Amino acid sequence: MPDEIDALREQIDAETIESEDDAEAFRIKYLGRNQGAITELFDQISDLPPEDRPEFGKRVNALKSFAQERLDEAKARLQREEQSGGPDIDLTLPGRRNFRGSTHPLTQTMEEILRILRGLGFSTYEGPEIETDWHNFTALNFPPDHPARDMQDTFFLQDETDTSSRDAPSGDTPTVLRTHTSPGQIRIMQEDPPPIRVAVPGRVYRNEAISYKSYCLFHQVELLYVDENVTMAQLKQALYSLARALFGEDVTLRFRPSYFPFTEPSAEVDVWWEDEESDDGGQWMEILGCGMVHPNVFDSVGVDSEQYTGYAVGMGVERMAMLRHGIDDIRIFYENDVRFLDQF
Ligand code: DAH
Numbered sequence: 001m002p003d004e005i006d007a008l009r010e011q012i013d014a015e016t017i018e019s020e021d022d023a024e025a026f027r028i029k030y031l032g033r034n035q036g037a038i039t040e041l042f043d044q045i046s047d048l049p050p051e052d053r054p055e056f057g058k059r060v061n062a063l064k065s066f067a068q069e070r071l072d073e074a075k076a077r078l079q080r081e082e083q084s085g086g087p088d089i090d091l092t093l094p095g096r097r098n099f100r101g102s103t104h105p106l107t108q109t110m111e112e113i114l115r116i117l118r119g120l121g122f123s124t125y126e127g128p129e130i131e132t133d134w135h136n137f138t139a140l141n142f143p144p145d146h147p148a149r150d151m152q153d154t155f156f157l158q159d160e161t162d163t164s165s166r167d168a169p170s171g172d173t174p175t176v177l178r179t180h181t182s183p184g185q186i187r188i189m190q191e192d193p194p195p196i197r198v199a200v201p202g203r204v205y206r207n208e209a210i211s212y213k214s215y216c217l218f219h220q221v222e223l224l225y226v227d228e229n230v231t232m233a234q235l236k237q238a239l240y241s242l243a244r245a246l247f248g249e250d251v252t253l254r255f256r257p258s259y260f261p262f263t264e265p266s267a268e269v270d271v272w273w274e275d276e277e278s279d280d281g282g283q284w285m286e287i288l289g290c291g292m293v294h295p296n297v298f299d300s301v302g303v304d305s306e307q308y309t310g311y312a313v314g315m316g317v318e319r320m321a322m323l324r325h326g327i328d329d330i331r332i333f334y335e336n337d338v339r340f341l342d343q344f
Pocket of ligand 1: 179180181182222223260262263266288289290291292311312313314315
């Protein structure tokens, strides 16, 4: 039958000693000369019938040793902790890995593109994401109410029938989310005279149905090079340098004639992408649009189109990142799934 001695042993067993003060309180409570719980048990011996005394004395002695051991252990542990400057730790245990964030794959690709372009002499400029209709369309030679504006599904911030900001370069009413980074060309030419050699990275927005290949926002990098005697040959050379650095020395490009209001002539550029599963061993993937800056664009910002020529390029960053990493659905960039992000 559990008695007072057993109860006391359980109580001692449950005590925690985390400081010198705890240790001293423990000593006084159980082992103190005055009214210590174990000391008082010894005092009871004289009240017992003589035949019970030896057994009782033995058990109380054992309890006293138990309490003393507990106290000694705790003191030794506290001393170790003080010396090592922290809690009792096992230095041989394997470390716990901290979760480290990583740069988003789009940011990585964007930074890589800009790094290569810096080597080709392009500085970086960032324009606003909320644009005026004039910068986004008119100054880029999109005729008012011309279907060319429909090439890009625009998010309007203002009533579409209000066309007041279309024809005023100073009419700074922001009315659209930029549909491309090309308005950056206009802003740079408004700010600085040629020669200009600049890259404009950033987000662009389109009111398109969301699918594996299009999203309501994506990223572009625009290039603009304006000087005397800039040629299409220089444009091709710059694009080859960029593509080789990005996709490898033996990359194959294809230039296709195309149409953009702000360039003449215009081209779209495809990269040959090997794919064992396809019948032809690969396929052409469009990566950018480009061309020679249209004289009307120069006129809209007061650059003399007799003296200067220039080339412009607009490339899709998502497309580049998808090619580089073999990703087949654009939406995954925007889902913030750590299992995806963790791989970069
Ligand atoms: N702004 C065009 C688009 O988003 C892409 C583009 C094509 C940009 C040709 C250019 C260019 O600078 O020369 O569809």
